Amino acid sequence: MVDAISFIVAFASFYGIFVILAVSLNLEYGYAGQPNFGQVLFYGLGAFVGAIVAANLLPYFDHLPIGNICNAGAYTVRTSIGSSDAGISLGVWAIALIFAMIAGGIIGLVVSYPAIRVKEEWYLSMILLVAGEAFVIVVENTPQIGCGFEGVDGILNPFYWVSNLYASSPFAGTNLGIDLPGAIYAVVIMACAGICYFVAQKLANSPYGRLLKSIRDDKVAAESLGKDVAAVRRRIMVIGSIMAGLAGGLYVYYLGTATTDDFVPAVTFTIWVMMILGGYANNKGILAGAFVLTLLERGSVLLSVIIQPYFPTFNAAVIIYLEYSVEAVILLLLLLFRPKGLIPERRIQTKAYELFDFSKAAGQKADASNATIPDTTVAKEQGSAS
Amino acid sequence: MVPTWLFPSIINSIAQGSIYVVASIGLTLTLAVVKLPNFAHAEFLTVGAYVGVVISRMYPNNILLVSICAFVVCSALAVAIHHVVYKPLMNRKVSIYFLVLASFAVAQFVRYIVFAWAASLTPNLLDTQQDISIYNIVSVFSAPISNIYAIAIVLAIVTSALLAIFFNFTHLGKSMRAIANNFDLARISGINVSFAVNIMWIIAGGLGGLGGVFLGTYTVVTPVLGFNTLLDIFAVVIIAGLTSFVGTIIGGYLVGFSTNTIIQALYVYFGVPFGYAPLIPFAMIVVVLLVKPTGLAPNSQSGIAFFRKLLGSRGNQTLNASKPSPTPQQDQKN
Numbered sequence: 076m077v078d079a080i081s082f083i084v085a086f087a088s089f090y091g092i093f094v095i096l097a098v099s100l101n102l103e104y105g106y107a108g109q110p111n112f113g114q115v116l117f118y119g120l121g122a123f124v125g126a127i128v129a130a131n132l133l134p135y136f137d138h139l140p141i142g143n144i145c146n147a148g149a150y151t152v153r154t155s156i157g158s159s160d161a162g163i164s165l166g167v168w169a170i171a172l173i174f175a176m177i178a179g180g181i182i183g184l185v186v187s188y189p190a191i192r193v194k195e196e197w198y199l200s201m202i203l204l205v206a207g208e209a210f211v212i213v214v215e216n217t218p219q220i221g222c223g224f225e226g227v228d229g230i231l232n233p234f235y236w237v238s239n240l241y242a243s244s245p246f247a248g249t250n251l252g253i254d255l256p257g258a259i260y261a262v263v264i265m266a267c268a269g270i271c272y273f274v275a276q277k278l279a280n281s282p283y284g285r286l287l288k289s290i291r292d293d294k295v296a297a298e299s300l301g302k303d304v305a306a307v308r309r310r311i312m313v314i315g316s317i318m319a320g321l322a323g324g325l326y327v328y329y330l331g332t333a334t335t336d337d338f339v340p341a342v343t344f345t346i347w348v349m350m351i352l353g354g355y356a357n358n359k360g361i362l363a364g365a366f367v368l369t370l371l372e373r374g375s376v377l378l379s380v381i382i383q384p385y386f387p388t389f390n391a392a393v394i395i396y397l398e399y400s401v402e403a404v405i406l407l408l409l410l411l412f413r414p415k416g417l418i419p420e421r422r423i424q425t426k427a428y429e430l431f432d433f434s435k436a437a438g439q440k441a442d443a444s445n446a447t448i449p450d451t452t453v454a455k456e457q458g459s460a461s
Numbered sequence: 462m463v464p465t466w467l468f469p470s471i472i473n474s475i476a477q478g479s480i481y482v483v484a485s486i487g488l489t490l491t492l493a494v495v496k497l498p499n500f501a502h503a504e505f506l507t508v509g510a511y512v513g514v515v516i517s518r519m520y521p522n523n524i525l526l527v528s529i530c531a532f533v534v535c536s537a538l539a540v541a542i543h544h545v546v547y548k549p550l551m552n553r554k555v556s557i558y559f560l561v562l563a564s565f566a567v568a569q570f571v572r573y574i575v576f577a578w579a580a581s582l583t584p585n586l587l588d589t590q591q592d593i594s595i596y597n598i599v600s601v602f603s604a605p606i607s608n609i610y611a612i613a614i615v616l617a618i619v620t621s622a623l624l625a626i627f628f629n630f631t632h633l634g635k636s637m638r639a640i641a642n643n644f645d646l647a648r649i650s651g652i653n654v655s656f657a658v659n660i661m662w663i664i665a666g667g668l669g670g671l672g673g674v675f676l677g678t679y680t681v682v683t684p685v686l687g688f689n690t691l692l693d694i695f696a697v698v699i700i701a702g703l704t705s706f707v708g709t710i711i712g713g714y715l716v717g718f719s720t721n722t723i724i725q726a727l728y729v730y731f732g733v734p735f736g737y738a739p740l741i742p743f744a745m746i747v748v749v750l751l752v753k754p755t756g757l758a759p760n761s762q763s764g765i766a767f768f769r770k771l772l773g774s775r776g777n778q779t780l781n782a783s784k785p786s787p788t789p790q791q792d793q794k795n
Contacts, residue, residue, distance in 0.1 A: 104558075110558045110561070112561075112565075189747065189750075189751050192751060193750055193751065193754070195557075195754065196556075196557050196558065197498050197557050197558070197561050198750045198754065200558070200561055201498070201695065201699070201746065201750060202746070202747055202750060202751075204692070205692060205743045205746050205747060206747075208692055208739070208743065209739075209740055209743045212736060212737065212739055212740060213737075213740070215736060216734050216736030216737055217734075341569065344565055344566075344569055347562060347565075348566075351562070388583065389581075390580045390581060390585060392580050393577045393580050393581050396573045396574075396576040396577040396580060397573065397577050399569060399572075399573040399576075400569065400570045400573040400574050400577070402569065403566040403567070403568075403569040403570035403573070404566075404570060406562065406563075406566040407546060407563060407566045407567070407570070410550065410555070410559055410562065410563050410566070411546070411549055411550065414555065414559065
């Protein structure tokens with residue numbers, strides 16, 4: 076029971092974070108055609124900026140000296156404020172998230188400068204990969220920024236004070252409140268993911284989304300129609316990076332620690348598998364892809380914990396390693412046999428397409444979304460005529 | 462007054478540069494012939510290093526046997542990867558992103574299979590060393606040169622020279638260049654494309670494995686050994702302009718010097734921490750890709766011309782024929 080609840084909470088939190096990351100990657104690659112192999116850079120940046128802002132602001136708002144955020148005293152101060160003061164922890168959380176998003180956006184803008192200038196297409200992925208690795212190296216070797224290898228820890232869940240409240244409430248003895256702060260925070264993460272999904276969906280189905288797709292499919296044609304390709308690519312990079320920064324900020328508050336170990340290129344790879352599995356340029360597919368991959372990842376962690384007592388000599392980390400290879404195999408199978416993913420890219424849904432249901436006219440099966448539209452007489456006539 | 466750290470550091474740089482050359486010349490070959498930025502190349506290093514661990518446990522200090530085994534295993538792995546993954550994808554002419562992504566997937570697969578294998582053994586091999594003893598054979602300016610370093614330096618020179626000769630003067634090498642220029646034309650003109658590409662993968666994978674053996678002799682062998690050198694290898698190849706063997710040698714020594722002598726000088730004079738060493742090759746990658754994507758090395762034509770000059774006038778006619786002479790075009794215009 077306890078295991079099940081904590082599994083669901085962890086699953087929901089990770090799912091929300093992965094959805095945000097995958098949606099942002101989908102905007103950048105699926106719609107705009109920019110292969111971002113450095114997603115982990117923006118994700119990690121959001122996490123570290125969020126952690127550092129929180130570590131500095133928590134004592135500041137409580138009128139305590141800030142001092143060095145890395146030593147043990149600062150850690151105690153942070154955790155005590157986080158577990159007692161509701162107003163300060165929520166306020167600092169919001170500010171930290173905003174800073175994480177701003178940092179992601181700024182670095183996205185900076186990185187997009189070389190990104191839209193490289194000659195060959197894969198040079199961009201190379202540069203972003205390098206940028207992600209360089210970020211890890213700089214953070215690890217510069218203790219002034221994020222406490223070096225140790226990382227910034229003691230960033231409590233913004234709803235941690237709920238557990239104190241709960242302990243003094245009449246329900247205190249029951250099983251109800253297991254990991255209550257975690258559960259509330261998981262709901263908040265899911266809400267953020269929902270917002271990101273909504274924004275991405277709106278962007279993708281607007282004229283802007285069509286512009287992105289036109290640039291992805293034929294840059295020269297889009298440019299010859301008077302579109303400022305470089306500006307559009309820069310903008311979408313910034314939007315995607317803001318989302319990734321938000322995911323980083325949410326993640327560091329979920330985990331409580333910002334260390335460079337969590338921001339390795341394997342994370343970027345997982346997000347790519349999610350996107351390709353779901354079907355790129357398709358936000359619904361992203362939800363499915365992220366679900367499968369999160370289930371795989373959390374499931375392997377759970378499995379390794381469960382079987383360890385039964386096989387004491389067996390190194391349970393093997394299961395997690397094998398899970399990573401399974402991810403790679405999934406991606407290879409997809410690339411080889413189903414490159415469009417589980418749910419292939421659909422035509423953009425605009426009013427014109429809804430009114431003159433061209434897919435019916437061409438003799439194809441109509442989309443479910445089109446069937447709900449009341450005024451389909453034109454389409455029916457066209458269908459019967461053909 | 463020469464500081465005392467300088468000469469040992471230069472020797473280190475040259476030796477490590479040689480290892481980088483051996484490790485990355487296979488990637489140059491891959492990029493030159495099939496135009497594939499093979500991010501799984503670094504995994505050949507890991508596998509090679511682990512083959513070195515296993516073989517050297519059985520037969521200690523036998524570096525020749527270890528090298529041969531690593532070469533064979535890694536070339537078999539490379540050919541298998543080519544046939545299972547790259548060949549079907551290339552036949553479908555997918556976009557370069559999909560190939561890059563597929564090579565990432567292959568790399569991740571191999572890396573974590575090695576992880577799982579190494580972790581499942583008791584005692585586990587996640588953090589191990591090859592059983593090859595290192596001893597100093599000569600000293601130059603009071604800087605010792607170990608046996609591994611000596612072999613690596615010789616190996617780098619020999620392999621790059623042999624490859625350049627192979628590429629420019631043998632029939633198979635020339636057919637590889639033809640494939641690199643125009644795949645379909647090469648096939649139409651009767652070149653056995655699949656045979657040549659197989660040979661290419663054997664050489665590329667095998668040399669990667671050799672590089673891994675030498676890298677593994679003086680560092681700790683872990684499953685991320687190759688992955689941690691991936692960007693260094695790519696730095697070498699990008700500095701080389703992606704396809705030039707001469708460039709690979711230059712790039713290898715540049716990266717070797719930057720991760721040893723240059724960072725040490727920066728540390729001594731400016732207090733830059735050693736952990737920043739990988740940033741120098743990274744900066745090189747970004748600058749080269751942005752400013753001069755053809756690389757810092759002299760281009761491949763001048764490299765070929767250099768070797769031609771070195772080895773006599775044989776084959777000059779083909780060189781001249783391959784260069785379009787300007788006069789007929791002018792005539793047509795007039």
